[in-house]
Amino acid sequence: MTAHEQHAVVREIIGRFEERTQGSRESDNRAKQVLPGGDTRSSTYFAPYPAYMERGSGCRVYDFDENEYLDFLNNYTSLIHGHTHQPTIEAIEEQIRRGTVLGSVSNITVQLAELLCQRVPSLELIRFCNSGTEATMLAIRAARAFTGRDKIIKMDGGYHGSHDTVQVNIQPDITSDDGPQPRLAGRGVPASVLDETIVVPFNDVEAIEDALKAQGDTIAAIILEPVIGSGGGVEPLPGYLQGIRQLADDYGTLLIFDEVLTFRLGYGGLQGHYDVRPDLTAIGKIIGGGLPVGAFGGRRDIMAAFNPLDPKTLVHSGTFNGNNITMAAGLATMRAFGDTEVARINHLGDRLINGLSQALSANGIQAHASGPGSVVRIQWQAEKVRTGREAAQAKNAVILLPKLIHLELMNRGIFLASRCQFAVSTPMTEIEIDQAILAFGEALTVVRPYIADEVPHLLST
Numbered sequence: 001m002t003a004h005e006q007h008a009v010v011r012e013i014i015g016r017f018e019e020r021t022q023g024s025r026e027s028d029n030r031a032k033q034v035l036p037g038g039d040t041r042s043s044t045y046f047a048p049y050p051a052y053m054e055r056g057s058g059c060r061v062y063d064f065d066e067n068e069y070l071d072f073l074n075n076y077t078s079l080i081h082g083h084t085h086q087p088t089i090e091a092i093e094e095q096i097r098r099g100t101v102l103g104s105v106s107n108i109t110v111q112l113a114e115l116l117c118q119r120v121p122s123l124e125l126i127r128f129c130n131s132g133t134e135a136t137m138l139a140i141r142a143a144r145a146f147t148g149r150d151k152i153i154k155m156d157g158g159y160h161g162s163h164d165t166v167q168v169n170i171q172p173d174i175t176s177d178d179g180p181q182p183r184l185a186g187r188g189v190p191a192s193v194l195d196e197t198i199v200v201p202f203n204d205v206e207a208i209e210d211a212l213k214a215q216g217d218t219i220a221a222i223i224l225e226p227v228i229g230s231g232g233g234v235e236p237l238p239g240y241l242q243g244i245r246q247l248a249d250d251y252g253t254l255l256i257f258d259e260v261l262t263f264r265l266g267y268g269g270l271q272g273h274y275d276v277r278p279d280l281t282a283i284g285k286i287i288g289g290g291l292p293v294g295a296f297g298g299r300r301d302i303m304a305a306f307n308p309l310d311p312k313t314l315v316h317s318g319t320f321n322g323n324n325i326t327m328a329a330g331l332a333t334m335r336a337f338g339d340t341e342v343a344r345i346n347h348l349g350d351r352l353i354n355g356l357s358q359a360l361s362a363n364g365i366q367a368h369a370s371g372p373g374s375v376v377r378i379q380w381q382a383e384k385v386r387t388g389r390e391a392a393q394a395k396n397a398v399i400l401l402p403k404l405i406h407l408e409l410m411n412r413g414i415f416l417a418s419r420c421q422f423a424v425s426t427p428m429t430e431i432e433i434d435q436a437i438l439a440f441g442e443a444l445t446v447v448r449p450y451i452a453d454e455v456p457h458l459l460s461t
Contacts (some may be wrong), residue, residue, distance in 0.1 A: 004400050009450040013404055014048055016411050023064035024052040043076060046403065046418040051410060056083030058427040061415055069415035070432055072422040077261050077375055078285035080337055080345075082425040088289045091332035092325055101323035109322040112331045116287065116295065119334075120268045122277045126297030127306055128322040132260035132284035133161030135294035136223065138316060139280045140165055143221035143254040145314055146302045153211055153222040153253075155202045156180035157231030157388020160223060160258050160282075164189050168197045172231065172388035174396065179207065180389065201387045202228055203236060205243040216251040221280070223256040226270035230261075232391025233370055233377030233421070241276040248279070254302070260284040260294070265346065265373045267339040273372075286337070289329025292320070337426070345424045346373035348433050352422060355437030363444045364460040365451065374424040378402065380458070395419075398455045401447065408443040 004010070018025060028049035031038035039045045052064040059082045061071045071082065081088065095108070109128065117123045129135055144150060152165070157172035167189040173180040182199045184191070198215070200207035202224070212219060222244060228234040248255040257278040259269040264286050266273040271281065280298035287293055297303055305314045320326075353376055356369035366382040379385045380394040380401070395402060406418045414436055416422050422436065451458055 004454055007450050007454060009447055010400065010404060013408050013411065013446065017407050018048060020067055020411065021049075021051050021063065021065055025049055027052045027064055043417075046406065051415075053415075058082045058084070059425050059432055067413070069410070069413050070428075070436060071425070072414060072416040072436060074423040074425050075290070076285075076417060077264060077423040078288070079290055080264055080286040080425060081289075081333060082427040083290075085289075085333065085336070087332045087336055088329050091289070091328040092291075095325050095328035098324065100325050101320060105322065106324055106327070108324055108327040108331065112287070112327045112334070115331065115334055116283070117297070120272070120281065120283075122271060122279075122281055122299075123297040124300040125303035126295055127303070127316060128327075129294040129296070129316075129318055130292045130320050131161070131294045132258075132282065133163055133294070134318070135260060135282035135284050135296040136160040136166060136256075136258055137163040139256050139258075139282045139296040139298075140221060140223065141314065142280060142296070142298075142302055142305060143256060145305050147220045147252065147254060149218050149220040149253075151196050151198060151215065151219045153198045153200060153208060153219060155224045155228065155231075155388065156199050157202065157228055157234075157392065158224055158258075159230045160225075161260075164193050165196070166223070168193060169199045170231070172392040173199070174389055174393050201389065202231075202234055203240050203386050205240060205247070208244060209247055212247055212251040212253065216253065219251070219253050221254040221256050222248055223258060225258045225260075226262050226274060226276075227265075227372060228388055228391075229375070230419070230421075231388040232385060232395075233375070233379070234385050234388060234391055235370065235372060236274070237386065241274050245276050245278075254279040256280045256282065258282045261375065263287070264337075264342075265375065267342050270372075287330045287334060288326050289331075289333035291326040291329050293326050293330060341426050345426055345428070346371075348424045348428060348430065349374040349376055351430065352376050352424065352433050352436065355433065356422075356440055359437060359441035359444055362441065363448060365444065365448075366458050366460060376422040376424070378405075378420040398451075398458060401451065401455060401458075404447050404450060405440075405443050408446050409439055412439040412442060414439050 028038045053061045055062050061069050113126050156169050159170050160166040167185040170185040180199045182194050198211045255278040263269040263283045282296045284294040353369040360367050367380045370379050380398045385391045402420045
């Protein structure tokens, strides 16, 4: 145990968590006998052990010990209508009676495809898969097939799933003074991946232009989230996305938007909000109504490569691609998430941002909340964050603080991502937002002695 972990505030917060989640602790001990570390998703683990959620309703979830939480995790932003959304449940029940997956394309698949293409003008043709990871993997494959080139440009700190091609600089490079140096995200990924990946800072158009000038005839695509999600919640500077679009056109490189997370932030995703049309788009999460899903699509001439009548067709199989239950759930979910609901929960997100930032200021803490819209992050510095590197450096400098706040919010009935990310869902109102703001302010009061002792640079002088 480190000196930071021995701090009295740390022991007190963990002690209260363990006291109220004894059933989860027993479940975790049992899980460790059959699951590595007791879990099957890296992102859901947090110390000392995760609370075992057993059921959900609306914007609330209940753990094994029957503790109630306001759910600001929403399965990492994917549950736009929270839990047991009645139209989605009814659609699933009706489809189950017809069959779960029928081994063929069906009208329900076409209906969801039509809805998504109508909402997103850049989606001229679309294909379904089963995860955001698959969606970005196949979008990159389509770009390589169309251009005849192999390399991609990705952002330092950008996350695009778990396939090998994008396992580079998921955690930003915070050591190099000469710009981000490409490095593998972990063991098990072939070193050859580095030969095909160019890493640049987010919000740096010049870095992309330099890469294209040097190697443009080898670069198939530029892939990025319009707002960096898990890599820090970094928003684009004015003109940044438009600048990339122009460079891609100039060098014959395709532009891929990963909107797996950001699609919820605009009626037609953030590409509609920023008025930038990518060549290919990967989406997922909310479009499956709480069931596994992914999709990718874009320009008709690029996506035509997947036409089975093409002699050089790109084979894209998957036993559960476009399965009937997911399509039914997704159709019901998206029909209930029109432009009015998009705007309403984005407004609630703005209220949350303002309230969290005011709570930080009231406690003399030099940090702020940021959006955009219904996905909210805490930035551990006073200034606006411009790159993934800045976000990572600020977070590393506050040591255990984000994890402490996360655990203290759990103690106060707020369920959120351990990186202190909040996701707003449609069952929420201003009442739930204000409840979260109140709990956050109370949590800051609890952790302030830790801040004073361990990360005093965060306090106003």
